[in-house]
Amino acid sequence: MRNSGDTENLAHRTPAEPDSAILSIRNDNDIVLAARNTMPEPTRYKTTDEVDFVIIGSGAAGGVLAKELSTNGFRVVVLEQGPYLTEADFTHNEVEVLMRNQLTNHPKLQPTTFRKTPQDKAKHHRALVYGRMVGGSSVHFTANYWRFHEIDFIERSKVGPVPGANLADWPITYADLEPYYTKVEWEIGVSGLAGASPFDPPRSKPYPMPPLPVKSGGVIFERAARKLGLHPFPAPMAILSQPRPGRSACVQCGFCESFGCEVGAKSSTLATVIRMAEKTGRCEIRPNCYVHRIETNANGRVIGAAYFDKKRVTHLQRAKAVVVCANGAETPRLLLLSSSKQFPNGLANSSGLVGKYLMLNSGPSAMAVFEHPLNDYKGVAVSRILHDFYELDPQKVGFCGGGGLDARFDLTPINFASAGYDMGGLPPGTPRWGKEFKAALAHNYTRSVEIVSHGTSLPVESNSFSLDPVLKDAWGLPALRMTYKDHPDDLKLGAFLKDRIMELLDATDAVQKWASPVEEQDFAYHLLGTCRMGNDTKSSVINADHRTHDVKNLFLCDGSSLVTSGRGQPTLTISALAYRAADRITALARRGEI
Amino acid sequence: MNESVSRRRFLSRGVTGLSAVWASAHWPALLAAATHAHQAAKSAAPPKFEFFTPEEAKEIDAITSRIIPTDDTPGAHEAGVVYFIDRGLTTFGVDDQKTYREGLPELQARVTEVFQGKSKFSELTPEQQDEVLHSFDEESPKGRQRRFRTSPGAQNFFETLRQHTIAGFLIDPDYGGNHDAAGWKVIGREREHMFQPPFGYYDKGYPGWEVAAKADMKEAEKK
Numbered sequence: 001m002r003n004s005g006d007t008e009n010l011a012h013r014t015p016a017e018p019d020s021a022i023l024s025i026r027n028d029n030d031i032v033l034a035a036r037n038t039m040p041e042p043t044r045y046k047t048t049d050e051v052d053f054v055i056i057g058s059g060a061a062g063g064v065l066a067k068e069l070s071t072n073g074f075r076v077v078v079l080e081q082g083p084y085l086t087e088a089d090f091t092h093n094e095v096e097v098l099m100r101n102q103l104t105n106h107p108k109l110q111p112t113t114f115r116k117t118p119q120d121k122a123k124h125h126r127a128l129v130y131g132r133m134v135g136g137s138s139v140h141f142t143a144n145y146w147r148f149h150e151i152d153f154i155e156r157s158k159v160g161p162v163p164g165a166n167l168a169d170w171p172i173t174y175a176d177l178e179p180y181y182t183k184v185e186w187e188i189g190v191s192g193l194a195g196a197s198p199f200d201p202p203r204s205k206p207y208p209m210p211p212l213p214v215k216s217g218g219v220i221f222e223r224a225a226r227k228l229g230l231h232p233f234p235a236p237m238a239i240l241s242q243p244r245p246g247r248s249a250c251v252q253c254g255f256c257e258s259f260g261c262e263v264g265a266k267s268s269t270l271a272t273v274i275r276m277a278e279k280t281g282r283c284e285i286r287p288n289c290y291v292h293r294i295e296t297n298a299n300g301r302v303i304g305a306a307y308f309d310k311k312r313v314t315h316l317q318r319a320k321a322v323v324v325c326a327n328g329a330e331t332p333r334l335l336l337l338s339s340s341k342q343f344p345n346g347l348a349n350s351s352g353l354v355g356k357y358l359m360l361n362s363g364p365s366a367m368a369v370f371e372h373p374l375n376d377y378k379g380v381a382v383s384r385i386l387h388d389f390y391e392l393d394p395q396k397v398g399f400c401g402g403g404g405l406d407a408r409f410d411l412t413p414i415n416f417a418s419a420g421y422d423m424g425g426l427p428p429g430t431p432r433w434g435k436e437f438k439a440a441l442a443h444n445y446t447r448s449v450e451i452v453s454h455g456t457s458l459p460v461e462s463n464s465f466s467l468d469p470v471l472k473d474a475w476g477l478p479a480l481r482m483t484y485k486d487h488p489d490d491l492k493l494g495a496f497l498k499d500r501i502m503e504l505l506d507a508t509d510a511v512q513k514w515a516s517p518v519e520e521q522d523f524a525y526h527l528l529g530t531c532r533m534g535n536d537t538k539s540s541v542i543n544a545d546h547r548t549h550d551v552k553n554l555f556l557c558d559g560s561s562l563v564t565s566g567r568g569q570p571t572l573t574i575s576a577l578a579y580r581a582a583d584r585i586t587a588l589a590r591r592g593e594i
Numbered sequence: 595m596n597e598s599v600s601r602r603r604f605l606s607r608g609v610t611g612l613s614a615v616w617a618s619a620h621w622p623a624l625l626a627a628a629t630h631a632h633q634a635a636k637s638a639a640p641p642k643f644e645f646f647t648p649e650e651a652k653e654i655d656a657i658t659s660r661i662i663p664t665d666d667t668p669g670a671h672e673a674g675v676v677y678f679i680d681r682g683l684t685t686f687g688v689d690d691q692k693t694y695r696e697g698l699p700e701l702q703a704r705v706t707e708v709f710q711g712k713s714k715f716s717e718l719t720p721e722q723q724d725e726v727l728h729s730f731d732e733e734s735p736k737g738r739q740r741r742f743r744t745s746p747g748a749q750n751f752f753e754t755l756r757q758h759t760i761a762g763f764l765i766d767p768d769y770g771g772n773h774d775a776a777g778w779k780v781i782g783r784e785r786e787h788m789f790q791p792p793f794g795y796y797d798k799g800y801p802g803w804e805v806a807a808k809a810d811m812k813e814a815e816k817k
Binding site: 091092093094095096099100193196211213214215216217218219220222223226227233234251252253254370372373374375376377378379413414416417418432433434435437438441442445446 | 660662663665667669731764765777783787795796800807
């Protein structure tokens with residue numbers, strides 16, 4: 001494994017992108033590609049070098065900012081808490097990846113607590129998962145890549161106040177972000193078919209490559225949806241349908257969700273912009289660096305980031321400005337950990353809103369079994385989606401929100417067989433072992449598809465990430481505490497989407513179908529809204545330039561910046577925000593305003 | 595060198611070094627060769643137990659064979675699940691060693707408690723074996739028929755073993771279980787690292803999104 005990241009000598013390797021190679025077959029048992037690596041020596045800075053920017057986190061936002069800021073001429077250090085893995089390290093090993101958390105935050109080293117409301121006592125509970133490696137969650141995600149629609153930025157103005165939620169308009173609109181959506185799609189590579197959905201927001205350019213092949217589950221979904229007068233369309237995915245330099249087109253291996261792509265077809269920031277950032281010669285990606293504090297000086301400016309290296313030795317990387325891209329859980333946690341005399345409630349927290357308005361997205365799903373094999377384990381998880389229910393009229397449906405549906409199969413073989421647990425693919429009531437269990441596995445594995453809904457989470461102030469007052473992580477730092485109770489409208493939306501899923505399945509020849517219950521959530525995949533963007537310093541944490549209201553040289557950009565949750569699939573929006581933030585920050589820096 | 599490593603290296607490093615178009619086009623043949631080499635290397639040496647004694651292994655094998663039994667298709671025994679667990683307990687599952695050390699004797703004690711004169715799980719008939727396992731499986735409706743004092747350790751042992759059996763039966767054969775891809779044959783998963791459409795019954799002959807959209811709309815108009 002190449003997760004060297006020894007910060008004593010900073011001698012880590014960077015991913016190879018050679019310009020020529022030969023194929024050599026050494027003997028019958030070994031096929032090796034010998035490649036001439038022309039990558040220059042990786043850039044390294046000393047911690048005492050005051051670089052222009054320290055970026056904390058290298059995921060969907062941090063990777064993009066690293067590339068953009070270094071390309072614009074700035075000296076950048078990216079501090080990533082996870083290891084530096086590359087395609088060579090990625091496997092289909094379910095035990096290592098799913099059971100042993102090879103690519104994610106570790107529940108033993110980084111334990112979390114959960115409670116529903118601030119009145120409850122939080123209990124030790126695994127509350128969230130995120131990608132913990134260079135590239136962050138963009139490495140292990142499913143790669144669904146929806147744009148937000150216009151409504152997501154202006155919903156408050158359109159529907160008015162929602163009791164129990166603090167719905168707000170964004171300080172930017174879809175039109176402001178559109179050029180950056182396009183930039184992401186073309187720069188990292190997104191497959192899709194522009195114009196296929198009548199509900200799509202306007203776009204300045206089509207997708208750079210055609211959609212990935214449809215799967216049997218997608219065909220079934222598409223036919224049933226059209227029977228009902230709905231508008232199914234090819235799923236936009238951040239996975240290559242055509243090769244790009246140094247990256248293969250998708251080989252349909254089916255191990256997208258939770259796994260790293262072995263052939264570079266998934267358009268993670270690791271496979272794309274991080275390599276471009278390193279090529280500038282001005283960006284150092286420093287893995288295995290767990291930032292635990294952002295340091296400030298007497299003038300209330302940040303001076304750098306303090307982190308533990310792999311050996312838990314602490315260092316301070318000095319910088320003129322800090323950009324936190326650590327995700328919607330770790331970003332607010334880091335701000336709260338960075339409290340001081342000057343910032344007693346946490347850094348950049350004069351509003352008291354750091355960590356609040358957590359949104360997760362939600363939606364029930366249903367499994368269906370068909371007479372003939374679908375073999376939906378092949379290919380990317382999702383090939384068809386629909387957005388007919390994206391924008392609903394609250395007057396008609398009785399709640400605020402909307403959602404999308406997709407047809408997917410993302411259960412690895414072991415997951416599929418783990419019936420009775422959170423992600424099993426077998427019908428409820430199937431025996432958990434023995435002859436009948438085996439028979440159900442043998443019959444259903446190739447014949448199943450899941451219809452999954454993705455919907456709004458409304459911003460509720462008490463839904464939050466905060467520091468647990470008791471529990472500590474393996475480094476002795478306060479653990480994350482998640483407080484979350486779905487807004488009643490979110491549950492109504494769930495019930496609505498469940499009905500639509502079952503109607504859709506009724507229009508198929510499914511021989512068996514069953515839905516998951518609509519219930520309150522206690523586990524987070526999407527980490528959104530916890531340092532929301534806004535013009536008013538009292539009701540938001542950052543401004544439209546991603547600068548914190550309180551600290552001039554501190555910027556935040558990741559899922560925490562979102563003001564609304566969209567309808568699911570937030571990663572494209574997070575990357576688009578990062579491209580835009582890089583433009584704004586560059587302009588500020590060039591004007592000497594940081 | 596471990597063949598699976600070299601195969602993965604081939605997969606990943608290989609493609610970044612080549613013209614990706616060339617690599618995409620030539621993969622099937624290259625992969626077939628790499629897979630063949632891997633399998634040839636794998637069949638060379640018979641595996642040995644590192645954690646279990648041969649007697650313990652026999653018991654574990656018998657239990658896993660009730661969790662995923664052999665019928666007209668292979669079960670946990672044919673997939674070599676006991677070898678996967680044995681290796682697992684010295685590698686990824688070190689934390690579970692205690693569960694096995696304490697759980698197995700407790701299970702044998704239950705055998706004697708229920709079936710006088712028997713001391714080993716492996717000596718029982720399949721029906722008797724199932725009865726013993728149901729008594730450990732709290733979620734099993736049959737487990738409630740006979741009341742036993744449920745020891746948390748024993749329940750944990752059965753649950754751990756159940757999960758390990760599923761993992762050993764269905765994991766990618768490159769990672770030490772699912773011998774000869776027996777588990778994948780049972781569930782109908784092809785042992786390939788890349789696939790091409792059509793994938794299944796329902797996407798055969800799919801005419802493309804635009805054509806399908808028009809055809810479906812015509813049909814809707816007829817109605």
